[in-house]
Amino acid sequence: METRSWWRRNRNWLAVVVPVVAIAVLATAFRWFMIYQPNEWSRPTKAEGSTGTLHQEYTGQDGNRTSLDVTVTLGGVSEISEFEEAKAAPGGTMWLVELNLTADPEQDLASCMISLIDDQQVRYEASTVDLGAGNNAGKVGSTDSILWDTNRLDCVPEGFGERPATWTVQAAIVLPTGTAPTSVEIGWRKPQYLTFSIPS
Amino acid sequence: MRLTRSGVATGFIVVLALWLGSLVTSALPDPDDVYDQPFVTKASVNQEVEIRTAKLNVTGVRSGPEFQYATFVDGQAVNGTSTIAATTAIWLVIDITYEPTGQTSSLQGLRVKAADGRLFGADSVTIPCGPTQPGMALNCAIPFEVPKDALAGAHLLVPAAGLVDAADSLADIDLGIDAAEATTLGAATERQMIDPKPAGEG
Numbered sequence: 001m002e003t004r005s006w007w008r009r010n011r012n013w014l015a016v017v018v019p020v021v022a023i024a025v026l027a028t029a030f031r032w033f034m035i036y037q038p039n040e041w042s043r044p045t046k047a048e049g050s051t052g053t054l055h056q057e058y059t060g061q062d063g064n065r066t067s068l069d070v071t072v073t074l075g076g077v078s079e080i081s082e083f084e085e086a087k088a089a090p091g092g093t094m095w096l097v098e099l100n101l102t103a104d105p106e107q108d109l110a111s112c113m114i115s116l117i118d119d120q121q122v123r124y125e126a127s128t129v130d131l132g133a134g135n136n137a138g139k140v141g142s143t144d145s146i147l148w149d150t151n152r153l154d155c156v157p158e159g160f161g162e163r164p165a166t167w168t169v170q171a172a173i174v175l176p177t178g179t180a181p182t183s184v185e186i187g188w189r190k191p192q193y194l195t196f197s198i199p200s
Numbered sequence: 201m202r203l204t205r206s207g208v209a210t211g212f213i214v215v216l217a218l219w220l221g222s223l224v225t226s227a228l229p230d231p232d233d234v235y236d237q238p239f240v241t242k243a244s245v246n247q248e249v250e251i252r253t254a255k256l257n258v259t260g261v262r263s264g265p266e267f268q269y270a271t272f273v274d275g276q277a278v279n280g281t282s283t284i285a286a287t288t289a290i291w292l293v294i295d296i297t298y299e300p301t302g303q304t305s306s307l308q309g310l311r312v313k314a315a316d317g318r319l320f321g322a323d324s325v326t327i328p329c330g331p332t333q334p335g336m337a338l339n340c341a342i343p344f345e346v347p348k349d350a351l352a353g354a355h356l357l358v359p360a361a362g363l364v365d366a367a368d369s370l371a372d373i374d375l376g377i378d379a380a381e382a383t384t385l386g387a388a389t390e391r392q393m394i395d396p397k398p399a400g401e402g
Contacts, residue, residue, distance in 0.1 A: 089398040092336050115304075122334045123303035176335035 041113065041123075042191040050074045054187070054194040060108075068107055072186055073100040074196045075168065077116070083172035092174040097126075097184055099171075105163040112155035112188050114171040116181035117195075124181070126171040155188075238359070238370035245376045252360040252369035253305055259339075260295040261375050263351075263385040264392040267291045267343045269327055290385065291343045293392045294356055294375070297399055298329050299337035306330030309362035312344045313372075315353030319364070320346045329396055337399035343392070352382035 007014070045054055056068040075098035081087065088094040097114055115125045157167045175181060182200075187193025243249035248257045266286045270277035285291070298307045307329035312320040321344070329340035346354070354377055360369035377385065 089336060091398065092333070122301075124333050125304035125331075174333055174336065176333070179335065 038191050040191060041115075041185065041187055041193050044185070044193055044195045047072070047074070047194055047196045050196065052194045052196065054192065056189060056192045058189050068109070068188060069103065070107070070109065070188075070194075071102040072194055072196075073102075074098075074184060074198075075100050077181060077184060077198050080172065083170075086172070088174045091177055093177045093179075094172050094174050095181060097171045097173065099169045099184075099186060100166065101169060102166045105165060109156050109188055112169075112186060113193070114169070114173070115185040116173050116175060117183045117185060118175070118179050119182050122179075123185075124173050124175050126173045236365070236367045238364065238366060238368055240370050240372050242372050242374070244374045247373075249371045249373065250301070251358065251371050253303075254301055254307070254360070255299045255337075256358055256371055256373075257297040258294060258356060258373050258375065259297060261377065261385070262293045262295070262392055263290050263388040264293070264390050265290065265388070266391040267293060267394050268391055269343075269394040284391075285343070287345045289345055289347045290351070290388070291392060292346050292351065292354070292385065293341050293343045293394065295339070295341050296329070296356075296358075297337050297339055298332070299399075300330070300332060300334045302334060304331050304333050306332070307338075307340060307342075307358070309359045309364060310342055310344075311357045311364050312346060312350070312375075313355045313357055314346070314350035316350075318350060319357075320344050320350065327394060332398075338396055339399050340396040341392070341394040343394060348382070348386035351377050351385050352379050353377065 045052060051071065051073045053069065053071045057065060058068065060066045077095060077097050080094050080096045083094060083096060095116060097116065099114070101109075103109060113125060115123045117123055155169055156163055182198055184196045184198060185193050241249050241251060243256075243258075245258050245261065248255060250256075266284060268277065268282060268284045270282035292312060294310075294312075296307070310321075314320070327340075327342055329338055329342065332338045354375050356371075356373040356375055357364045358371040358373065359366060364370060
């Protein structure tokens with residue numbers, strides 16, 4: 001007659017249960033890791049102070065692996081009353097983000113995302129990418145009075161010819177009045193982006 | 201082999217557990233049936249509903265044989281902003297307040313679902329609602345071209361990320377159109393104005 005307790009007799013199998021359950025959870029979470037996370041701004045690189053460098057490797061449209069290296073300096077974040085004749089909608093306050101960028105002129109940096117984040121981690125975005133159909137209709141109601149997003153956001157200098165190695169980007173982003181941004185984010189291709197804390 | 205009392209009891213418990221398990225599995229939906237189904241939140245007119253990406257409130261339903269989409273100032277369409285669309289069916293125009301939560305976004309991929317299951321689309325390329333910022337609501341009006349027999353019992357489906365059949369959050373809003381209301385909406389003759397604007401502008 002077996003006198004050892006059931007737990008003691010089966011302790012090896014019980015120990016195996018722990019990693020098996022962990023593997024099962026990871027295996028069923030493939031959507032999170034393989035679909036959702038790579039398609040969101042989910043991998044931050046935190047800038048030290050006012051300057052940071054974003055390094056990212058990705059597969060280009062030609063199928064070749066390529067890399068992106070951009071050094072960004074936060075020039076400032078300040079409240080403004082209007083930007084290129086556009087004003088905030090009622091209940092909103094417009095903020096101007098200035099970023100100084102340095103990158104090899106050969107890199108494709110035309111489409112970018114610039115966001116302000118508040119203390120609740122809410123993202124207020126100005127983007128040339130991923131706003132869907134609304135990106136063509138950022139101004140609703142009175143076209144002179146509202147800036148929902150900066151359709152005019154230029155991530156690289158306008159014009160033809162070789163891009164300079166260093167340039168400045170401005171983005172005007174409307175936040176609800178009374179909400180102050182705590183950080184700035186800039187990114188070109190999901191999921192990686194660069195984030196700056198705004199000095200209080 | 202000799203039958204013992206504990207052996208019989210163990211066999212009985214195993215058979216009982218298998219029987220209970222089969223009852224439970226037969227009562228549950230098939231995984232394949234629910235795997236890609238949306239997570240539906242039901243609501244009605246003038247009832248705020250929250251989906252994964254936004255807060256919504258359908259504030260009214262109207263209809264007409266034409267709609268005019270424009271930027272209006274003092275009731276007059278601003279030059280160059282106006283589009284007029286007509287139909288031999290009916291434009292069902294749904295007034296909706298839209299406020300993103302979490303991040304900047306636009307209202308996209310809405311569908312009207314008739315009582316018999318037919319789906320009718322409205323493309324946000326032609327009638328945009330947004331993008332707008334979290335905490336800054338927009339009052340929008342979305343026109344759907346529908347046959348008059350689809351009005352009674354119609355629901356509005358609002359997906360969290362543009363697809364009503366995705367395994368994602370979905371608002372299912374009963375538009376409250378009974379047979380009498382459907383007759384009234386179907387007989388409407390006035391052109392409907394569509395002028396999205398910030399909720400703060402009234």
